[in-house]
Amino acid sequence: DxxxxxxxxxESNEEExxxxxxxxxxxxxTDYIHWYRQLPSxxxxxxxxxxxxNVNNRMASLAIAEDRKSSTLILHRAxxxxxxxxxxxxxxxxxxxxxxxxxxxxxxxxxx
Amino acid sequence: xxxxxxxxxFQVLKTGQSMTLQCAQDMNHxxxxxxxxxPGMGLRLIHYSVGAGITDQGEVPNGYNVSRSTTExxxxxxxxxxxxxxxxxxCASSPETSGGGKQYFGPGTRLxxx
Numbered sequence: 001d002x003x004x005x006x007x008x009x010x011e012s013n014e015e016e017x018x019x020x021x022x023x024x025x026x027x028x029x030t031d032y033i034h035w036y037r038q039l040p041s042x043x044x045x046x047x048x049x050x051x052x053x054n055v056n057n058r059m060a061s062l063a064i065a066e067d068r069k070s071s072t073l074i075l076h077r078a079x080x081x082x083x084x085x086x087x088x089x090x091x092x093x094x095x096x097x098x099x100x101x102x103x104x105x106x107x108x109x110x111x112x
Numbered sequence: 113x114x115x116x117x118x119x120x121x122f123q124v125l126k127t128g129q130s131m132t133l134q135c136a137q138d139m140n141h142x143x144x145x146x147x148x149x150x151p152g153m154g155l156r157l158i159h160y161s162v163g164a165g166i167t168d169q170g171e172v173p174n175g176y177n178v179s180r181s182t183t184e185x186x187x188x189x190x191x192x193x194x195x196x197x198x199x200x201x202x203c204a205s206s207p208e209t210s211g212g213g214k215q216y217f218g219p220g221t222r223l224x225x226x
Contacts (some may be wrong), residue, residue: 034213043116043202043217044155087154091213097162098143098212099170102154 002027002090009107012078020073020106022088027068032091035062035073037084083110113138116218118203124224125193133188133221135203143206144186148199155202161186193225
């Protein structure tokens with residue numbers, strides 16, 4: 001499994017953009033990069049995923065480095081509801097179908 | 113759709129007792145799985161199923177049994193509870209179209225074993 005490195009914690013102010021980094025230098029060429037978040041006392045929630053190109057959806061944007069050794073989850077305007085633990089997860093699929101490996105993640109604090 | 117539901121929300125067991133954590137989904141997903149999350153840690157995969165009648169072990173399967181007789185339900189059985197099984201348990205399901213990477217998680221069951 002590819003190892004990931006994320007900051008233990010980050011802080012942001014409400015309505016400001018947030019850039020959450022993740023290093024995954026050992027990622028395989030066919031692994032997708034998934035991001036999940038976990039709000040307090042809830043189950044994880046899928047945020048976004050990508051392979052090579054940058055991706056956008058209603059929740060966030062995902063910027064993937066050209067060498068794929070790192071990625072950044074971008075929350076364009078943080079709200080108090082975005083305070084959560086964010087997990088960056090390389091996902092292989094195939095023989096590892098469905099197996100998500102959660103690390104420690106980044107605790108995001110959003111200040112009003 | 114109710115999504116993924118789990119019962120009970122909270123449970124306290126004595127060492128040696130057995131119980132079943134229930135998980136159901138109404139999205140017709142073939143893939144279902146169970147994770148546990150210990151305080152301050154990420155989730156770890158216990159067991160998973162790629163369809164009715166098919167189950168397999170994850171990273172930490174010891175002390176747990178599963179079965180999958182229907183697409184909708186995937187119960188997790190604790191055979192003889194131990195304090196080390198105190199944790200929050202999450203069930204998840206995934207549509208085949210996502211390749212297994214996009215999973216929908218339930219709200220969790222918080223289990224304490226004394």
